[in-house]
Amino acid sequence: MRQVADAAGVHPATVSRALNPETRDLVNKTTARRVLRAAESLGYRMNPIARSLKTSKTGTVGIVIPDLTNPLFPPIVRGIEEVLEPAGFSGFLVNTDNDSHRERSLVESLQSRQVEGLIIATALLDHPLMSELALSGARMVMVNRRTEGLDVPTVVPDDAAGIDMAVRHLAELGHTRIAHLAGPSTTSTGLVRARSFAGAVRERGLSDDPALVRHCRAWYEDAGAEALRELLDSGTEFTAVVAGNDLLALGCYDVFGERGISCPDDISVVGFNGMPFLNKLAPPLTSVVVPHHRIGAEAATLLLDKIANPDLLARAIVLPVSLGPGGSTAPPRA
């Protein structure tokens, strides 16, 4: 799609609109013709199976999840189902385990079973499969994370505001050297949260030492533990950590246990997501609370709208977050 966009000298979103017969009218006629010619000369072909989605009414929707063991996804799924069900739709869930081959085969499998649309939680910033799906006119909505440059409806938490709340809270407690364990920079949640962190510390005159920021290789507990160990071993001074999500924060708890570090007395930690059971942890994890249930419900609503009216323009919905209570933050040691 990017190649077509470059060849035609337009934005990828324009390519998406021009190639989809349902949205072609939204693009200037001459531009549309230029895009179609570029697509043709580059040998671009729409996926015929994805196209057949438009004509079949099966009452089923595919839900694509990267990692079912991450407690943030079940509430999103529940929110989706609570909207689908009264509308007479069933959700078929597939779990990709963050494996792109598996994701492709599962999506193909859903499409060959003629789901009427897809709700996708696996989006990477640069994601060939998502671009193909969008170009083919598949009815789809992205939740939690998004792919760049695609004209696809999305529902995401206010990642930037959430990180800002976390930094402000720690700054008010007196922390000046705050570390950030960022999620993978291949994901919008990893990138946006890391950018927001950089902005937030600068704005408040806190240390913006680049050594304080580590990108974890995955969103899992053990990747968080690994990153924190490296940070501690590097000798960089810090008194607080903003973790990219709750699992990374739980990885920090593991390292605190290993090294006899007391939280929050030695190091404060803030997570992101507000997973279930956080209030029963030792200490209860302070976390940015994301309305996952509502993210799911809004996504299902967008998808049903799109199924009912394929000409609908894509909307991006950003849902407000809040800083939840907890016991994992305190003023730094004097």
Add this chain to the structure above:
Amino acid sequence: MRQVADAAGVHPATVSRALNPETRDLVNKTTARRVLRAAESLGYRMNPIARSLKTSKTGTVGIVIPDLTNPLFPPIVRGIEEVLEPAGFSGFLVNTDNDSHRERSLVESLQSRQVEGLIIATALLDHPLMSELALSGARMVMVNRRTEGLDVPTVVPDDAAGIDMAVRHLAELGHTRIAHLAGPSTTSTGLVRARSFAGAVRERGLSDDPALVRHCRAWYEDAGAEALRELLDSGTEFTAVVAGNDLLALGCYDVFGERGISCPDDISVVGFNGMPFLNKLAPPLTSVVVPHHRIGAEAATLLLDKIANPDLLARAIVLPVSLGPGGSTAPPRA
């Protein structure tokens, strides 16, 4: 395929037969299993769409879950997928939310999308839909819970042994009045665990006062909290609780917080399942650890066997459990 053949020490044609559920029974069982294991370890993947073109099989299996927010199900699903995937099958997951109407409509939806079999985690002891499915010859396997009187393959944890371990552990600490928060008696897990509890306390000469046993209305946290509040309000004396699952045990933690009860000093608690993150709770929950991943893997293997050979007699597999470490049990106050 040649790599798989080399690894398994067989001819490529044998690999093809062994990996295709339709022809698997043409291959010696031990050989077939060796091929499947080799394929799995090499990450060999059949193209499901290509295969469905050749065989008119769909390569999909439905997985029916009662409550996706219960952390015991994601590991079961992962175990299922790790066996399905190398065999060229995809799992479509549906979440019934413990609603029988919804369950029926989701199962019908899966069947009309022509799944080749069902793995069912929603079984009730008396369950009309399960009886209908079994009578209709649907290829199905039950996991974690089972329906009575049906000739259907099942994979369940050793519920009786697990409860016995919990009671023995508490008895060894010196507890004599142990309460049981049982799950709903409509489920095999609720019933078998409660029966085992009754047997275990009698066998050890501990109190078998019926007032010490409460059946919770659901497997959720708040149902556990409700039952413990009733038990405390009834004035029945007890120093320890065996909870029917971890969520019921977490409900106890909530009540301890409300009423200023110290765990384990005032009351000891043992859970059941060994959910993730238990070691980070305050106190870490002592729990009967169930091999959920293996439950899923065994169930998928049974289902693939059944798909390959529909005449296969049903087998019931019971998997061993163990008592996990934790900090929620201690001797009773003198």
